[in-house]
Amino acid sequence: LGQFTPKLGPLADSLKIDVDNLQNVVKNLDGVSKDADKVLGTADTFISATDKQLQEQLKQLHVVLLNLKVVTTHAKALVETLAEKPNRLIFSGKPAKLTPEAEILRSSKPLPAKRP
Numbered sequence: 001l002g003q004f005t006p007k008l009g010p011l012a013d014s015l016k017i018d019v020d021n022l023q024n025v026v027k028n029l030d031g032v033s034k035d036a037d038k039v040l041g042t043a044d045t046f047i048s049a050t051d052k053q054l055q056e057q058l059k060q061l062h063v064v065l066l067n068l069k070v071v072t073t074h075a076k077a078l079v080e081t082l083a084e085k086p087n088r089l090i091f092s093g094k095p096a097k098l099t100p101e102a103e104i105l106r107s108s109k110p111l112p113a114k115r116p
Contacts, residue, residue, distance in 0.1 A: 070101050077113030 077098055081088055096114050104111055 066105055070104050073104050073111060073113045074098055075113075080113070 077096060081096060099111050099113055
């Protein structure tokens with residue numbers, strides 16, 4: 001016992017220093033955890049906002065594509081009419097019955113611009 005008593009003091013001091021260091025590590029890890037939570041919260045907010053903007057832009061793009069589909073179909077009829085009878089531009093004749101816009105939008109395939 002006499003041999004171990006002098007070594008217990010420095011050992012206790014070393015253990016106290018180790019415990020203090022571990023407490024500092026735990027405090028630092030708590031700070032890192034809080035900062036990581038803030039970063040992830042900010043990233044989640046950014047992604048949510050970006051997703052909403054992207055959805056809105058996709059809706060607008062869908063409308064543009066539908067409008068382009070109708071315009072393209074009717075432009076084909078106009079070009080065909082002008083190619084066959086260019087005088088129609090000056091002397092209006094009987095107007096052609098065009099395929100209705102609603103029918104063009106419903107169709108998944110190209111439709112003729114003029115109704116027979």
